Structure formats: C-alpha cells, structure tokens
Amino acid sequence: MLNPEVDLKPDWILYLFLDIIADSYEPAANMAESETNAIDELIFYLSESDQHDVLRRFGISRKKMSLLTNKLKSKRDILLFLTSSRKSGNRVHGSTYVYFRDVLDLVQQLLVKVEQSRELLNSVQANYLAQLSVQLSVNSNKSNDSLNKLTVASVIFLPLNLIAGVLGMNVPIPFQRSGSLLPFFAVVGIMVMGALVFAFVCKRFKYL
Incomplete structure (x- = not known):
C-alpha cells in the first residue's frame, strides 16, 4: 500500500x-x-x-x-x-x-x-x-514378422497345391485304376513329409 x-x-x-x-x-x-x-x-x-x-x-x-x-x-x-x-x-x-x-x-x-x-x-x-x-x-516389426510367416506358409503349401492340382486333373494318372487306397495314403504321406521338411528348414533358418 x-x-x-x-x-x-x-x-x-x-x-x-x-x-x-x-x-x-x-x-x-x-x-x-x-x-x-x-x-x-x-x-x-x-x-x-x-x-x-x-x-x-x-x-x-x-x-x-x-x-x-x-x-x-x-x-x-x-x-x-x-x-x-x-x-x-x-x-x-x-x-x-x-x-x-x-x-x-x-x-x-x-x-x-x-x-x-x-x-x-x-x-x-x-x-x-x-x-x-x-x-x-x-x-x-510385428507386421513384418506376420508377413514373413504368411510368406513361409505360402511357400510350404505351394508344392502341396501343385501335387494336389496335378493329381486332380481329368487325365489318366498312375495307380488310377489300382482299386487300392495305398497310392492315396502314399501321396498324402509325401505331402505331409514335404510340409514337415519345409517347416523344419524354415525353423532352422529362423524364418518362422
């Protein structure tokens, strides 16, 4: 004041x-x-x-x-x-x-x-x-990891799709008239083994 x-x-x-x-x-x-x-x-x-x-x-x-x-x-x-x-x-x-x-x-x-x-x-x-x-x-980084996994999955299933597509064509194929299920299970086993081998290789090299 x-x-x-x-x-x-x-x-x-x-x-x-x-x-x-x-x-x-x-x-x-x-x-x-x-x-x-x-x-x-x-x-x-x-x-x-x-x-x-x-x-x-x-x-x-x-x-x-x-x-x-x-x-x-x-x-x-x-x-x-x-x-x-x-x-x-x-x-x-x-x-x-x-x-x-x-x-x-x-x-x-x-x-x-x-x-x-x-x-x-x-x-x-x-x-x-x-x-x-x-x-x-x-x-x-998470998006890149997801894309890498999708790419690896595509690579694994691409040969399987190729085998299924070839065997599914409307043309004569081996064992078509054999009347046994052994060729079917052999093809399925080959596809499963191929998928496992691809997955093991990708896991080994840290693609998965």
Missing part, C-alpha cells in the same frame, strides 16, 4: 499501472507451468486414440507461452529503460526507483518461469515423439 501522504507524481502513477499489469500476468505464467506439468504426467497414460489430441495441446501451449513471453519482454524492456536512465534522464525519482525495481524483478521472475515451462514442454514433446517412434517401430 502506498503512503497517503506520498505526492502522486507521474512516475508513481506509471508505477501503479506497471505493477497492476505485471501482477495480471502472474496467473497466466502459473497456468503455463501447471499445464506443462500436467502434460508431462499425462503422456504416460495415453492410448493411441489420444495421440492427435496431445499433439494439438502441445501446439496450443507453445503458442500461449510464446505470446506471454513477448508480452513480458516488452514490459521488461520498458522497466529496464526506466530504471537504467534514472540518473541521466531523471525519469524516475529516487523515492519510486525501488518500486520500479520490484516490478522489474517480478517480470523477470515470470519470464524465467515461462522459459522453464517452455523448455520442459519441448523436452516432453521430444520424449513423446521418441516414444511414438519406438511404438511405430515395434508395430512395424
């Missing part, structure tokens, strides 16, 4: 305006810090469906911090000009100089808080993007 006996000169009035303006930015700086901490804790509990929303929040928070930083820097420059030119220009009287310094300290503290929040936000975003990259790499 100002002393009622203080003569309200122009520098006092200017100080009052600057003090009110600086105080009005403090909730925004605190909110930026809280929002960044919330995002930092939130990224570990998100599902894949929430990824777009998180990236959008990164962009919104960064824009808010940039706007707040620009506003605070302009106020800091004004205060630096007023306090640094006290002796030469006599713009600020000695009785109010200390109050201008207090407002300048507050603005600088808010700037430091916003810059720290921005650095933390950039770090959180980098970690989140790295986490997404790892997840995409894992999913890609």
Whole structure:
C-alpha cells in the first residue's frame, strides 16, 4: 500500500499501472507451468486414440507461452529503460526507483518461469515423439514378422497345391485304376513329409 501522504507524481502513477499489469500476468505464467506439468504426467497414460489430441495441446501451449513471453519482454524492456536512465534522464525519482525495481524483478521472475515451462514442454514433446517412434517401430516389426510367416506358409503349401492340382486333373494318372487306397495314403504321406521338411528348414533358418 502506498503512503497517503506520498505526492502522486507521474512516475508513481506509471508505477501503479506497471505493477497492476505485471501482477495480471502472474496467473497466466502459473497456468503455463501447471499445464506443462500436467502434460508431462499425462503422456504416460495415453492410448493411441489420444495421440492427435496431445499433439494439438502441445501446439496450443507453445503458442500461449510464446505470446506471454513477448508480452513480458516488452514490459521488461520498458522497466529496464526506466530504471537504467534514472540518473541521466531523471525519469524516475529516487523515492519510486525501488518500486520500479520490484516490478522489474517480478517480470523477470515470470519470464524465467515461462522459459522453464517452455523448455520442459519441448523436452516432453521430444520424449513423446521418441516414444511414438519406438511404438511405430515395434508395430512395424510385428507386421513384418506376420508377413514373413504368411510368406513361409505360402511357400510350404505351394508344392502341396501343385501335387494336389496335378493329381486332380481329368487325365489318366498312375495307380488310377489300382482299386487300392495305398497310392492315396502314399501321396498324402509325401505331402505331409514335404510340409514337415519345409517347416523344419524354415525353423532352422529362423524364418518362422
């Protein structure tokens, strides 16, 4: 509170305006810090469906911090000009100089808080993007493994399909009129053995 006996000169009035303006930015700086901490804790509990929303929040928070930083820097420059030119220009009287310094300290503290929040936000975003990259790499490897297994299965069953197709043609084939089931079981056994051999080879060379 100002002393009622203080003569309200122009520098006092200017100080009052600057003090009110600086105080009005403090909730925004605190909110930026809280929002960044919330995002930092939130990224570990998100599902894949929430990824777009998180990236959008990164962009919104960064824009808010940039706007707040620009506003605070302009106020800091004004205060630096007023306090640094006290002796030469006599713009600020000695009785109010200390109050201008207090407002300048507050603005600088808010700037430091916003810059720290921005650095933390950039770090959180980098970690989140790295986490997404790892997840995409894992999913890609799983897809490649599935495709490799399907390819191996196709290679195993391709000769079997060829044998079945040849024996199923409407042309005379050996043992067609033998009247015994032995040729049938022989063909089935050959197909099963061939499939097992192919599977063993693929397993040996880690294709499966």
